[in-house]
Amino acid sequence: MKRSLNVMMFSWEFPPRIIGGISPHVYFLSKSLAKNGVKVHVVTCDFPGSPAHEVIDGVNVYRVDSYKNPSPDFASWVYLMNLNMQKEAAAIAAKLHEPIDVFHAHDWLVATTGIGLKHVFRKPLLVTMHSTEIGRRDGLHAATEHMIHETEAWLTYEAWRVICCSEYMVQHVKWAFGLPSDKLAMVPNGVNPHVYDAFDKEDLGSFRRKYALPNEKIVLYVGRLVYEKGIHVLINAVPKVLAKVDAKFVIVGSGYMQEQLSIIVKSMGLEHKVLFTGFVDEENLMRLQKVSDVSIVPSLFEPFGIVALEAMAAKSPVIVSDTGGLSEIVGHDVTGVKVYPNNTDSLAWGIIKVLTDSKYAQALRENAYRAILEKYDWNKIAQQTIRLYESVLGEYSKSFWA
């Protein structure tokens, strides 16, 4: 009998340490891989109150000393943390009864750990590039940005395969690092629609009343209040929407644009129609997604767009700007509405269409939910990832390292 695949993953964040999107991604991916018979060892940074080693849903999670002395700067901390992570991961891998077959790193934040261990154990390394420095910064300016970019380039060079979560990112990473096409693979990000099931039994009427009047439709935005997320486009669309349909705009999240946006809303005399909630905890966020009549993702730059997937899983109709990963997630008039990026009229048109045509909105909900089950199901994503591991190991078995 063939023994099961033995994978070691590196991630700088894993629940309960949550900084961005990598933490939930690695959590669901590792859990779904384990369910499909893969032995998964996740090596991640320590977190106050969390054990150094535990088994979560079949996944071995190891939390290593993340270097807690003061560091000269963030990037230096990353490399110092990697010094600890690599040494401890080396000891963990050496003590396992069965050798690691594949190392899998997530982003440059664990680059040196993965690159070093690849050579020391002579096993293939895969990397998932969730984002790039050149994309985040819209170019390379300071020395730190160049250093991170060069580290990313080195990581993709050393990796046997580079995984991206959207076709948009595949093209972007190919361009940014000059990679050959056959080195890149697209495996989408996933979403777990069943986390919303619990709220189907709950009466959300009184919850809804906390946010909107009964006659008001709820237009929901979830995301940081920063320029690249296009929240200003939505705010500028508010009066145009209100001219046709009564609605409450609920804005969840915080960011450097918050004060400026509040001033614009005040100057329009629409404070009673736009609610800035700030940070909302996970449970209440899911309730908001359930009660909203439409969810808006107006981003100007978006590598993937997980927030659109979440809205679709919550059966909230979505309107996205036709850009980046969002273009691939949504089929126009099928699973959502695509509008022109950075175009207030186009966005207002989309919102009015969804809010005034309930049959259309209902069709979008149903189609989107079906698409989630078909394409963005973690179980299927895990199986795609396993096929990728197996194809890499097939090539590896013919190499002089095997």
Add this chain to the structure above:
Amino acid sequence: MRVVLFSWEYPPRIVGKLAEYVSTLATQLVKSNVETHVVTYNDTMTGIVDEPNGAKVTRVANPVRTHVNILTWDLTLNQEVERAAANVYYGAGKHVDVIDVHDWHFIPAAATLKNALGIPFVYSVDSLEDHRSPGTDSPLNMAIRGIEWLGFFEAERVTAKSEWMRNEITRLYKVPKEKIAVTLPVAEFAVRDILGIYRAAAGGLVGK
């Protein structure tokens, strides 16, 4: 016996006295029938060379060209040192008796190789951060001290070049004196003593 020496300077790249010392050590080891490999840094002369003194020298460069301080330079370069050392290990039927790491720069690689492949290492001290940058406690100096501490903690044996340095290591890092041997850095230095230290280190690692 198969030994790999790690040093951030080696001729023709000479920064201080360490380059000449490691080169002489390599020559003496070869004369004593030790299979001697050197892994060092050189930005342009990369590759593996059989040198006239009989040592096999691998020179690696840093794949990341832009850096913000010596730490980011050092901690990225270490992966190339690991690659070079792993090539020696796998090329020799998965056996290296001991790694001798000179000063702090390549301690991260030595620690990973020990934990991953069970190769013991000796930490040979030429200088300490406390003496190079006296009275400083910036995060950068602290991090370098942390790497030196890691070397003392993970090494099987430590060598110092004077009785004074041996005392300093004990004073600053609380390393037990029995772990530290003094080897005088004279031209025809006592390679027999160093071989004894290597043998002790190679035999000292549990599970090896």
